[in-house]
Amino acid sequence: MKKEYLPHIDILRTIAVFLVIFNHLNITLFSGGFIGVDIFFVISGYLITKNIQQEIQQNNFSLLVFYQRRVKRLAPAFFTVLTCCTLVFLQFSTPFELYAYFKSLIAATILSSNIYFWQSLNDYFSIDAHTTPLLHIWSLSLEEQFYLIWPVLLLFTIKLKFRIRLILFFLIFISSFLCSYYSANYNAIFAYYLLPTRFFEFMLGAFLIALPQRNFSTGIIISLTTFSLSILFIFSFVLTKDSTFPSYNALFVCCASAIYIYFSRIDEQKQIWQPILYLGKISYPMYLWHWPIIVAINVNSIALDTKVRIIVIITTIILSWLTYEKIEKPVKIYIKNHNDILKILFLIPSLVIIFISIIMVGFNRFQINTSRQPSPKQNSYECLDSGNNNLACLLGLKQSNTIDLLFVGDSHANAQSPIIDIFAKDMNISGYEFTQSTTIFLPDTNCIRTDKGSKNKDFYNNRFRNRNDLIQKTIKKNHYRFVVMGGYFTMDYCIYSNENQKNSSKAFNEGLERAINIIIKSGATPVIIQDNPQLHNININCNLRTNSPEKSCRYESNIHFITTKNWNNQLIYLKKKYPKLIIIDFNDIICPNNFCYSYINNIPLYRDSHHLTHEGAYEIGKRYLKIHGNPLKSYE
Template structure:
């Protein structure tokens, strides 16, 4: 039986199946909970196809690294530049603040094949963005492929150059098992790294490369064996796409089923090109979709990311409309862009200059402009501009950044950080301490203190106040430890009214922080301070809800039950603290914006938030004004510091 070579329609069908699964998953079609495995199917196909290409070149002595990488650039980059540029224009009238800047950074990272590393780092941060609104998030998988293309040609070239006459089975098998074991380990120990980075996906490419490398040495399949293997492989892909969910261990052992299934389909087609599976995959519609699969993959995600950002529901009408638009765009861009440039006889230098270096400079200039510019509100209509400024340009930490210029261990106690009444003898009688959530409540606290108190603000992002005894365990960053030590020294000088706040929902997930904060309250109480615990406002499902007025939403509220559920750890901590320290005062800004059913993100026509868990400065002040109007000023009933 002659082994099939060259073009294979069934592989185009596999590409179509892979991209359709990804699209159905991202468009939240019911029943396709594991459609993300389409990416892994692509990885196996890429390993197979690229290895076949390299083998032919090596055997014919026609391989050139320069030609190989020039072809890769012309094949992948022109269409990416088109899609990403259209995406930039599409999101510009809508994306605010950090979301706009994050796009620009991801744009550059995607162009140079590093978006998987960029997103791994960005989404692992303390203030990680809402991933569903990241317009180029899907390019992480393209970066993984491009990184594979960097290492595999050289590895295979060296094997051909120095490994002739040697049995390559065992080294390959050892590497395949080792990379699979690495994937299982990383998926368990470092799931984010496993998902985004090449090492945990390497075995998937190797399944494809193995079929290509050893196709002449693998057993020849008869018709029945090929039918069974091909059907089994297709079933493994489809069942995994239906059964798996985003909460399952992945990649690791769960990635083995669809990738091994893909390898089985490819292997069966080498010997029998007319199996039932091959005929299904070779249907004209599958071949058509497979041919434009790269275009489909690039185009499908940006519009749905914009819908997520705009909080527009993915109804069936929206899904079908999106699919139709994406298919038409993909066919047009395949015909007039992808095919137009991939066959140009341009060398590596010319391809690199035109498609990577020149665009990189333009994108870098755009990124720098977004980063440096104080006001990009010209992108919005006049009626939306003021709302944009309230949401995006009213971060109290930015408005009063002169207060945060001192060294962490020598926090600023000058007039730049003083609010309310003028301090007597230069000594304020109250302090606001905590992290970025504390400074976000500055406007609220200002309304409470009025001209009755002199307030010193000592806050630092990601640095809640815990006593020095616990700081070394609580923080890896030595500057944060020094900061809290210096703050503790200051707080020991005299009794004051101390307003305390932190991102309670985040820190109190840890039992250790429950202990740290209880001990800190005990310490503050022992110093004779009047402690005012500021509770936090509800967290929003995403930062997009902070901009609901800009999105023309009819309802800017969120479910109060969901908000309370997120606060369960804090409420448990509060109960413990109240039992141990009954004299501590608690002020709850949620009383203003929440009823038993809903919590508002807009008050008196004013947007309150700047992201999913921070108030903007004007919103914070508005909650303070409304609190006093409805419930009176709680500070008038508080016993002052001893």
């Protein structure tokens, strides 16, 4: 059966794919461009339901044929991109990156990429999205899961009365939306990646099939088409990565998409539409190609300036054109036997990819274990969010009857723990690390996270307050010689306040002074360890990919010192007010000679753009001790 061509759908596909690409290129105006994925979901729900409904009415629908068509439509470009990505990233990826890549490749092949990334991201030591070539495949896996469920659901309900069927589907729609709304507030990663919270988006497209087909006046068509597209563009401008999503924001986006699909009409014969229509035809390979290209640029520390962005877009279009014309079209022509489709286009390439990937996962795991390549899950992070009785959190001497040092702070402090460990060992003392993510030690201070839903904000503030209350009690109860405070001091991830102060900056400074006073009153010496610089347009493994890292893996130190000027002035003020305060500043180790580097002694310093690695922090500590001596000895 020849399918009806719907040119206005290709227009919408073009808009959707460019929204996604502009978002991934970090074009500020399109901070919410990720809604392009949701537009695709609505399109899929509409087209799949439309085609199935027509075939059911003609008594010629077959699940097997349906899945064969899906494979024929999706597999050629999919496996082409996966093969090319593998060959390219094998050339310059580190063992740990390849280990993660081939695990994600297996997940993509077995249609569970969204589940894999949900599990990976649902861990503090999350993958770095900007260096994960197949991260975008999560949406394709989610669509394929919808394809597995929806046709079966339609078949099982086909004999029900129309009204009952509609009520059943509406209940499923409401359940999915409520799941999305709840999860977006309590488990945002689950909400973003999994089908239960996205099912309502596909169903909005499917519901269009139940609406009567009518001929609308030109005025209505133009008005509602303009209105729906305006809503989509507004949301692509105003939403950000911190917006509550999918939830009600996705509902608005999907409703606007559905309105466009139902009311829009395009005259495909007009020349003005031809380039846009063609881009819609190749939007699928464009979606597949654009992200690996961007990742390749990121991992090779190439800045995404205007020139590079234009090159990415042009390269994406060229590769997509080649994929569509030289692979997708020929496959449709030459593979006509339905019995060969699943075997040739899916089963054989899937088994080959899985077999090779299993071998490569094992090989690169061996490479990691026998090399100096730092892993994001090395043991310096085991103490994060743990209690103060965890032996893994001991610093300095491991055998001691007394604990002389307490190290508190957030995940940045946790990443710096090897530095404090070296200083403690040099002084022959023992200490505890007591760190918790997003928890700088600010007693009696509220921390309202700026990146959480309304319900989560209370949870994280209570968590912040409870940990800092416990630190206060611990300091007052014990007689430490030193209390070291570390943290992401220059990042406004919270809006701070206290009983008398609502200004965030002032509340932060008051909380920090309160912490210093508590430490001094306990008889301990307060210590602040300066935060490390952030990386700017440099990949964490830059030095492992180039023969001239001294030129490629650095940025001007002024960029760092300008952004931290206010914090450094605050430290100067605190040092004058509290002469007993020790400030450990190791930035000259990372930023010598007017440049900040991503490595020391060919060892990468960072596990992401702002957290140090265990081995990197250890090298910093050794070098600091050699150049400056032990700062903890300054008041002995």
